[in-house]
Amino acid sequence: xxxxxxxxxxxxxxxxxxxxxxxxxxxxxxxxxxxxxxxxxxxxxxxxxxxxxxxxxxxxxxxxxxxxxxxxxxxxxxxxxxxx
Amino acid sequence: xxxxxxxxxxxxxxxxxxxxxxxxxxxxxxxxxxxxxxxxxxxxxxxxxxxxxxxxxxxxxxxxxxxxxxxxxxxxxxxxxxxxxxxxxxxxxxxxxxxxxxxxxxxxxxxxxxxxxx
Numbered sequence: 001x002x003x004x005x006x007x008x009x010x011x012x013x014x015x016x017x018x019x020x021x022x023x024x025x026x027x028x029x030x031x032x033x034x035x036x037x038x039x040x041x042x043x044x045x046x047x048x049x050x051x052x053x054x055x056x057x058x059x060x061x062x063x064x065x066x067x068x069x070x071x072x073x074x075x076x077x078x079x080x081x082x083x084x
Numbered sequence: 085x086x087x088x089x090x091x092x093x094x095x096x097x098x099x100x101x102x103x104x105x106x107x108x109x110x111x112x113x114x115x116x117x118x119x120x121x122x123x124x125x126x127x128x129x130x131x132x133x134x135x136x137x138x139x140x141x142x143x144x145x146x147x148x149x150x151x152x153x154x155x156x157x158x159x160x161x162x163x164x165x166x167x168x169x170x171x172x173x174x175x176x177x178x179x180x181x182x183x184x185x186x187x188x189x190x191x192x193x194x195x196x197x198x199x200x201x202x
Contacts, residue, residue, distance in 0.1 A: 004098045005168035014105035018117070026114055030120035033163060034108060034121050037156060038101060041129040044149060045094075048136050056136075056148035063156055070163040 002047050005042065012038045029073045038067030090138030097131025100124045113179035115168060122164040130157050 012035055019031035040059040047055030104124025111117045118132040133153035172187055 007098050007102055011101045011105035012100075014109045015121075018108050024171070024176045025115060026119065026167060026174070026176055030114075030118050030121065030164070030167055031108065033160075033167075034105070034125050037125050037129050037160065038105070040152065040156070041101065041132045043131060044136055044152065046156055048139065048144065049146075053143070053145040053148065055146055057156065058154060060148065060152045060155065063152060063159070067159040067163050074163070074166040074170040077174045078174070079195075 001045070005045055005049075006027050008038060008045070012042070026077065029070060029077075033066050033070045036062055036069075040066075087139050090135040092135075093138065094135035097128040097135060100128030100131060104128060113182070114171060114176050115178065115182075118164055118168055122160055126156060126160040130155075147151050 015031045015035040015038060019028050019035065022028045022031060040062045043055050043059040043062060047053065047059070101124065104121045107120030107124065108117050111120055130153045133149040133156070135147040137146040137153070140149070169187070178185065
């Protein structure tokens with residue numbers, strides 16, 4: 001279990017490297033999106049480890065916020081308003 | 085038995101996450117990076133959630149994990165498609181070895197037709 005959490009943390013550090021380093025703004029946006037989904041997985045595994053079922057709710061909320069943020073930034077990059 | 089299958093699926097999911105994040109670092113282009121990372125991380129995190137569902141069964145944790153897996157499976161491709169299309173319109177350069185560009189061809193064709201009408 002600790003090995004799995006360590007591997008997922010290494011994945012999150014890879015995504016953080018791309019978010020800091022990325023040449024364009026879309027690289028940063030997709031890196032933050034990937035990092036959000038990885039955090040959802042880490043939260044679910046911690047909830048399984050300590051037998052806390054409310055951490056799965058937190059995981060669903062993290063996934064929803066990552067999705068909405070990516071869609072909003074995609075529409076912003078395309079040059080349209082948010083209610084279009 | 086079914087708990088063992090759940091742990092195996094969780095380990096496979098974590099390995100997919102690791103390979104997807106490695107692709108996010110190593111690939112040369114925004115679109116390659118987005119394709120590798122989105123597909124692998126979607127399958128990996130869905131694998132983690134399905135493994136948690138198989139371990140805990142129909143408890144509150146298992147049902148929430150299944151809902152989260154379905155949500156990620158439906159929303160990650162939508163987000164990646166919207167972001168890749170908008171970054172192509174925004175003008176992010178492709179890698180120099182890219183061989184096909186359907187949207188750019190379509191936009192070029194529209195531009196030619198508009199010039200012929202004018």
